[in-house]
Structures are given as C-alpha cells and as structure tokens.
Amino acid sequence: MNQTRGINGDVVLLYAHPSAQHLARQIETICAKTKEVNSSNGPTSELPPSSPSSTTTSPAKRLAPSGRYSSLVSARHVEFRNTIQWKKFADGFPNLFIEDVKYMAGKDVIFIGSFHSPAVVFEQLSVLYAFPRYLARSFHFILPYFPTGTMERVDTEGQIATAKVCMMIYGLHSFDTQQDHIM
Structure with a gap:
C-alpha cells in the first residue's frame, strides 16, 4: 500500500x-x-493578497486545471x-x-x-x-444513492414513508420537520 x-x-x-x-x-x-x-503545473499559485485566506497557515494549494480561484x-x-x-x-x-x-x-x-x-x-x-x-481526525460517510429516497411522503392513509424511517435509523437530519436535531 x-x-x-x-x-x-x-x-x-x-x-x-x-x-x-x-x-x-x-x-x-x-x-x-x-x-x-x-504537481506538474510548477510553483504554487498563491491567492491574491486581498483574500483573507492568503494570510492563514493553510496547506499549500494550487489552482485547479480550470484556472479558477473558486475551485x-x-x-x-x-x-x-x-x-x-x-x-x-x-x-x-x-x-x-x-x-x-x-x-x-x-x-x-x-x-x-x-x-x-x-x-x-x-x-x-x-x-x-x-x-x-x-x-x-475527521470522518465522512458518502452514500452515493439513498435507495428509499423514492418513498419519502405519504399520499394515501396507511402508506409508510420508509425514507423517513431510514433517516431516523441512520441518524440523518430530516428537513421536513420543524425540529432541528439529529437523532
């Protein structure tokens, strides 16, 4: 490795x-x-002096192949x-x-x-x-496809919104409620 x-x-x-x-x-x-x-683009491209990030001690960064500072x-x-x-x-x-x-x-x-x-x-x-x-130091979970995302609402009484149940199980934030917490 x-x-x-x-x-x-x-x-x-x-x-x-x-x-x-x-x-x-x-x-x-x-x-x-x-x-x-x-690495092959030569010396590090610095941010313009007016940028607040240019005075921090962040790791060296280069312009993306697109040449834009925003990327x-x-x-x-x-x-x-x-x-x-x-x-x-x-x-x-x-x-x-x-x-x-x-x-x-x-x-x-x-x-x-x-x-x-x-x-x-x-x-x-x-x-x-x-x-x-x-x-x-940090942990990120990437789920490229949320399979139950197709059943996120109830149209008929008795239907179960399985996406909402899965989000509660996984501890994800549900934006369809007024509550602002993660289970």
Whole structure:
C-alpha cells in the first residue's frame, strides 16, 4: 500500500463496502491524477493578497486545471484501504474487523457506503459507528444513492414513508420537520 504523503503531510484514508470498492478505487485514481497535474503545473499559485485566506497557515494549494480561484484543489494524497474484513457468523450476522485502526488515528477518514439492499445496511452501520472510536481526525460517510429516497411522503392513509424511517435509523437530519436535531 502506497503511503505517499500530501503537501501538508496528510493522507486521506478511503474505505468502502465491498459493493462500492470499484468506486473507491476510481476515486483514488482520479485524486492521484489530479495531484500529478497539480504537481506538474510548477510553483504554487498563491491567492491574491486581498483574500483573507492568503494570510492563514493553510496547506499549500494550487489552482485547479480550470484556472479558477473558486475551485482550488488541495494536494492531498487519497489512499484506498481495503482493510475491513466483511465476514459473517454461521447465523448470518456480520463478523467485522478493521485491521488498521492504529494507522487511522489522527487522519481524515472517508467511508463510501452502499445501501443497495437491506441485507447490507446493518453491517455498514456497525462499521460507521466504530470509526469514531479509533480517533480519526475527521470522518465522512458518502452514500452515493439513498435507495428509499423514492418513498419519502405519504399520499394515501396507511402508506409508510420508509425514507423517513431510514433517516431516523441512520441518524440523518430530516428537513421536513420543524425540529432541528439529529437523532
């Protein structure tokens, strides 16, 4: 596994459910190509002096290939980690293990999930709830497709809005209520 560091010394760790590993590998490849393009563009393009960000100690950034300041790209290394064991016990319940929890400490972590089937939701939620315990600096969960998003309202009495129930289970914020909290 490549452990090349970005300009600011950070590595972004990218994990994925087995059904989303192809997407994770694509993201890793695209990020590596973007980093190569940025590295070959010569010296770092600084922000204009009038910008408040130009006086901060943020990591060096380059202009994106589009050349626009509004699309600055940070040169950070994204590393796909295929180190989660997705096994099952004899009764079918998940038997999960994250091999590199010590390496995760202090790093930014991204998990790409896939809730394509109710059978895989519980195992991913188990992993999601475990990540914060391993001292990741930040944790982001990406769910490219929310499958029950097509049943978000009740048109006929007796119908159940399954999307709302799933959002409550996952702890997501529901914007269709007046409450401003996350379960």
